[in-house]
Amino acid sequence: MTNKRPVETWFTDMDGVLVHEEDPIPGAAEFLDALKKHERPFLVLTNNSIFTPRDLRARLARAGIDVPEEAIWTSALATAQFLDDQRPGGSAYVVGETGLTTALHEIGYTTNDRDPDYVVLGETRTYSFEAITRAIRLIEAGARFIATNPDPSGPSPDGTLPATGSVAALITTATGRQPYYVGKPNSLMMRSALNRLEAHSETTVMIGDRMDTDIVSGLEAGIRTVLVLSGSTPKDKVESFPYKATRVVDSIADVVPLVEEFAP
Template identity: 40%
Template sequence: MSYKGYLIDLDGTMYLGSAAIPAAKPFVEALQAREIPYLFVTNNTTKSPADVQARLSESFDIHVPAASIYTATLATVDYMNDKALGKKVYVIGESGLKQGIKDAGYVWDEENPDYVVVGLDSNLTYEKLAIATLAIRNGAHFIGTNPDKNIPTQRGLVPGAGSLIASIEMATQVKPVFIGKPEAIIMNSSVKTLGLAKEDVIMVGDNYETDIQAGIRNGIDTLLVLTGFTPEDKVASLPVAPTHVVNTLDEWVF
């Protein structure tokens, strides 16, 4: 089937930690040569779109505009703007998330924030968890940037943002609003950005729990690539099959 637009994951699909995935560069160049619209949709909040663009270029020789990168940070800001509860926020996360929220006009507040936003934080401390827990128990709106339990790296599967968020959910007994894949919030915004109908778009990714479920839950065809999170031996037992499965992206026929 021919698709008019592609939504593409990054971690495990374009690269694996610091290791290149050989088929990724030709796949992107094939989209560009055919002038097929594409958008990288990533649950990674640690970097800004410009940072992601630079990393793709410098580390993997994949050259794309920053506007083609839609992060869970951007989707989180869009959600907070729509929710309009106030401008005070406490964030657990790294520079991409904190700076993105600050640039959108939100101010830091550890005592009485309107929102607590939790993403991946490689410098997580008990104190950060305590501040977030107390704020949520005091009525702050609890946002989880993405539910990823793990991140595929060259070392193996390491803890993802979802693992951090789960600890705060346990401590507060409050379920977060999740923004990133597989939730409708990020997917609807992504499809809108492409300017296409859902039936004309395909979601490409390595993680059945996030990338492929994002398509299944939101009426978008899916392409599971077996270069990251979901291994080949799990495919036959998946509860709902992806629309397409390939070992690597060089097997895909446009």
């Protein structure tokens, strides 16, 4: 790190940092063990809106990584919180999976396919042309357009899949309306995570594998950042960005000594 301020709170991305799909990344379990040893609050921040925190906890557990359900903060949860702040008790037409619909139901939102306050687009592995068409027509009729995150693609065991950003671009092309993205790189997600733990940006670190989401959102929230080279941003691309991470390391295993070094 560039300074010796204590690190009281740790944020980390999930895919590319702790796991690759169902496979653990070496050092992930040891990193979490170090946080628990020093009683450091932490959150796993993910743009994945498909799954609920309970689902993601089970997925991580299968990889031998123990993360409490309450320590997982998804773009779906951040989106739900944003909508609850903006228009409590509203309605939405949702294109997405259980992680998103559950988050919206838990804040008291109802689903509506006729005259919703919002069209909310999240990630799904089975985008329906019929659902996308309905979303386009509702936006044209005046529904506000929200998307959980701008990631254009995502990984799968069989290769790249189109993600929320790609489908949002399709809807934007058809309607001329840009969505408001809540998840990373919007620093709103980072600030909502800070509020969730009652943490301060000056004593928090964000670990991520993407310069264009994890690192830039941490930077804009005033948080120190660590880029791991085990995921999306390769080493030869790091210098092409007009901003930099506080530190660049090979993997989460290299962060374990930092937990010890910066423990208050």
